[in-house]
Amino acid sequence: MPPVQADNPEHAAELLARIASEQSRAAFAELFRHFAPRLQAYATRQFGNEQTAMDLVQETMANVWHKAHLFKPDRGSAATWIFTIARNIRFDFLRKNKHRQHDLSADDLWPVLAEENESLDDDYALDNDLLMQQLAVYTESLPKAQRIVIELIYVEGKSQQEVADALEIPLGTVKSRTRLALQKLKELIQHHD
Amino acid sequence: MIKFHPSEQHLVQYAMGELSPAMLMMVGSHVDMCPTCQMHLRDVEEQLCQKAFGQRQVPLAQLDEEAMLNAIFQSSVKPSAASSAPLETLSLEGKRFKLPATLARNGDRIGPWSKMLGKMWRAPIEIGSGETLNFIYMDQGAQVPEHTHRGFEATLVVNGVFNDESDEYRDGDFVLLDGHHKHTPQTQHEDCLTLATIDAPMHFTSGLSRLLNPFSSLFLK
Numbered sequence: 001m002p003p004v005q006a007d008n009p010e011h012a013a014e015l016l017a018r019i020a021s022e023q024s025r026a027a028f029a030e031l032f033r034h035f036a037p038r039l040q041a042y043a044t045r046q047f048g049n050e051q052t053a054m055d056l057v058q059e060t061m062a063n064v065w066h067k068a069h070l071f072k073p074d075r076g077s078a079a080t081w082i083f084t085i086a087r088n089i090r091f092d093f094l095r096k097n098k099h100r101q102h103d104l105s106a107d108d109l110w111p112v113l114a115e116e117n118e119s120l121d122d123d124y125a126l127d128n129d130l131l132m133q134q135l136a137v138y139t140e141s142l143p144k145a146q147r148i149v150i151e152l153i154y155v156e157g158k159s160q161q162e163v164a165d166a167l168e169i170p171l172g173t174v175k176s177r178t179r180l181a182l183q184k185l186k187e188l189i190q191h192h193d
Numbered sequence: 194m195i196k197f198h199p200s201e202q203h204l205v206q207y208a209m210g211e212l213s214p215a216m217l218m219m220v221g222s223h224v225d226m227c228p229t230c231q232m233h234l235r236d237v238e239e240q241l242c243q244k245a246f247g248q249r250q251v252p253l254a255q256l257d258e259e260a261m262l263n264a265i266f267q268s269s270v271k272p273s274a275a276s277s278a279p280l281e282t283l284s285l286e287g288k289r290f291k292l293p294a295t296l297a298r299n300g301d302r303i304g305p306w307s308k309m310l311g312k313m314w315r316a317p318i319e320i321g322s323g324e325t326l327n328f329i330y331m332d333q334g335a336q337v338p339e340h341t342h343r344g345f346e347a348t349l350v351v352n353g354v355f356n357d358e359s360d361e362y363r364d365g366d367f368v369l370l371d372g373h374h375k376h377t378p379q380t381q382h383e384d385c386l387t388l389a390t391i392d393a394p395m396h397f398t399s400g401l402s403r404l405l406n407p408f409s410s411l412f413l414k
Contacts, residue, residue, distance in 0.1 A: 029262055036256055038246040050254050058261055066270045076235055083242035091210040102214040102322035108298040109210075109221055 007034065012078035019068035028065055035082055036061060046090055056093065060086045067113050084112045138188045146181035149174055195227050195365035201237075204230065208237045215324040215390040218295060219347050219367070222388060225293035226351075226365035283386075285314060285330055290352045290386050303328070311335050318388075326390045331355060336379035344392035345371045348378075353385030 012034070018027040036057050043053035063085050071081050088106035095102065107113065139147055152163045160178065164171040199207070199220045206212045207220040224230045280300020282289045292300065296318075304317040312332035320326055328351070331337075348368045355362055357376040362368055370376065 025262075025266060028265075032262060032265075033258065035246075036258070036261070040254075040256060041248065042245040045248075054254070054256075057256070058264065061261070062265045062268050062271075065265050066268075076239060077242070079246060080235075080239050080242040083245055084238055086245075087208070087210060087241075094210075102320050104214050104217065104299070104320055104322075106210070109217055109295065111294075111298065 009077045009079065013071070013073045016064075016068045016071045016078050016081075019065065020071070031064065031078075032061055035064075035079070039082070039086055042086065043090070047093070052093065056086060056089055059089050063089075063113060070113055070115070081112070084110060088112055134189075135185070138185055141188065142181050142184055146177045146184070149177040150181045150185075153178060195229070195363075195367075196360075197362065197366040197368050198227065198230055199223055199367050199369070201233075204234055204237050205241070208234060208241055213324060214320045214322040215326040216347065218299065218318065218320065218326060219349050219388060219390060221295035222293040222351070223349050223365065223367040225295050283316075283328070285316075285386075286332075288384075293351065296351075296388070306330070313337070324390060324392070326388070329387045329389050331378075331380045331385045331387075333380055333382055333384050335384075336377065339375060339377040341375045342370060342372050342391060345369060346389065346391040349388045351386045351388055353380070354383050355380045355385040355387070 012031065015024075015027040015031045018024040019031070039057045039060055040053055043056040044050065047053055047056070060082065064082055067085075071078060075081075088110055091106040091109075095104070095106075139150060142150065148167070149163055152158045152166065153160065158166070160174045161171060164174045167174070203212065203216070203220050204224075207217060207224070210217070212220060224234055278300075279294070279297035280292060280303070281297055283292055283296075283300075283303065284290075285306055296303075299318065299320075302319045304319060306314050306316045306328075308314055312335035314330040316328040316330075318326045318328070329348075331353075346369075348362070348370075350362050350364055350366045352364055354364075355378050357378045359376070
């Protein structure tokens, strides 16, 4: 047997990338040789049944083969990703067996294999990021005095009173600068739309 | 800022799928709302993975590598078992609430709203496990009479704020109470949408509200 390099997390991530980009069977076979026995040992401990354990290995690795593009290296290791796929499959196996009466599906609880556009949070975060970037650009175009007040309040989270104290200006001035700045920002956003 | 989180034990059991279905929904929804627990959960999954894959192996049936590889290469992509379209917002009385992703993905399980005592509403979430899992909506100035629990009560604030004798609970806060706690949840100037599960009927402890005890299973369970 060749040395098991898939033990190295970076190498395992690279194998997944090759499976995703070029459907590399060699890369998958290497990953399989490393993870299949581990999955088998895990599943045998969990189910105490060789056939069910084998089914879990087969189903988990089939998902790795088809869904390798969903692995996100910045969110954790390849091993953990594969483990969470196995966790989901185990959960659904157990649900179908009589001991657990409920009908939650693993994919609805842990969307490990959800395509990116199915994820609400990511969409939400993206929108939010874009909006923030755009707002930052607009803020740049405010008169300096207004921009400082806006940054202290909305970026640093200070109260209007704290801003007045920090800048040694009357509270009324902070309020009117905030109002003018927000009005200006609103116009910029509407104009842009 | 979220002040109240599920315990480490809850996160570990959540990551293993070992909580009750109702608690999986509760902890999952909290995690959706809580960046701290999201990070924590990733660590937990990493550790569980090391434990699962790192153990010395007992002798196993030989894997027929070639046959399995061939079967996998010839298999077709299975459609995801996930329910179709997530329910992004929940509506009640003209108000709309953004749902945490776990609840959104299970949106087809949410039953109709019904009015309870006072200024409170509830909508059940059908998870088929026989457990009670409800959205509870408290309008401004609503109060649940003082009560204890024979079992435990878990509450997640989805939107708004409520308080009891010991603290104030806001978006994302996860509160677990057992039979030792006596409390009187109430809202003041804001309304509050929570997700709640209890595993035994409430037991009302003060004044006239004790009259509710025979009916408490109708009230929340």
